[in-house]
Amino acid sequence: MSMEERERVVESLPAEVTWDEMAMPEGDLHSEGKRQALGALRGYFKQQRRRVYVGTELPIYYPGERRFAPDLLVVLDADPHLRGKWVVSREGKGLDWVMEVHVGGDRKKDAEYNVRRYARLGIPGYFIYDRARERLEAYRLPSPEAREYVRIEPRHGRYPSEVLGLELQLDEERLRFWAGNALLLEPEEMNERLRGMLDGAQRRADEEARQRAEEVRRREEAERRLAELQVELERLKSRGE
Structure with a gap:
């Protein structure tokens, strides 16, 4: 397949996911959890003048994989321009960090299936913001070659993310990001x-x-x-x- 043909195929990929592929809407707790984290991260990386893409519910295409749309995603060293989808073969790299916000219903998708899937895809960091239980679960790949997550244990109530260079903490029902001693x-x-x-x-x-x-x-x-x-x-x- 030529480059032009490959580009046409990429352009034809849908920039939306179907209801069957998405979780059911979970109200303000779900949307606010994403929105607050999105704003904090975008503001931080913009202030740092780093090339970091931060998006939410973007259709993700890995070669040979069924598409998915995580609640929040971060890709380092990527232009932060607006996108309708993330196609790994076009962008030249996969996701670096993902967070799913869970409010209600079956937790298996986020807490079991995605733990295995995101690790298999080589996504270095995965966090679950469980708003129903008001707790965080955090995972990381111990090495670039690893395809199985290990849990990240909190330090003084904060969960470090080596990928982001930040720490995450739940504080009065809000997800907080820390850069050292500075609150984002x-x-x-x-x-x-x-x-x-x-x-x-x-x-x-x-x-x-x-x-x-x-x-x-x-x-x-x-x-x-x-x-x-x-x-x-x-x-x-x-x-x-």
């Missing part, structure tokens, strides 16, 4: 912090303007008083003469 803020939190900084800067500017206006008023009052005193002095001199 979600977009809403970043906006709120920026608004707070802007409000603080505006208050300081208003206070400085008020102080400058008060200084001008005092100076003008002092100048007016000085002029009055000079007039009074001249009046007294004229009387003395």
Whole structure:
């Protein structure tokens, strides 16, 4: 098959999955779990100016494998432009990190089948965010050649991900990402912090303007008083003469 023919085949691959291939919708807990993590990771890697693709529910095509669409996926050293699908043969590499968000129903797909499948595909890191039980399960490949996961044990409540260079933690029903001692803020939190900084800067500017206006008023009052005193002095001199 020529390159042009191969490209036409890739282009013809669907950019969506069927209902049979997807889990049933699980409401706000499921969508919020993905959205918050997506925003935090995209913001972090953008700030780091790293070429990292972060996507959600993207149809994934591995050669000879049935397509699938993980809740959240990360590919290192990949252009972060928008995509409708990830075709390994076109992109030149597979996924580096996957997270599935589980809310209800049968856990076997995420906790058993995907553990075996993602390891067999050579995906280095796999996390399960179980919102029903409020816990994390984390796996990694012990070597690039390995095709069986080992569990990642938490350290002081945080699960390290060598792939991401981050640590994950559940905190008050929210999934948090840490870069060392720095907490990765979600977009809403970043906006709120920026608004707070802007409000603080505006208050300081208003206070400085008020102080400058008060200084001008005092100076003008002092100048007016000085002029009055000079007039009074001249009046007294004229009387003395």
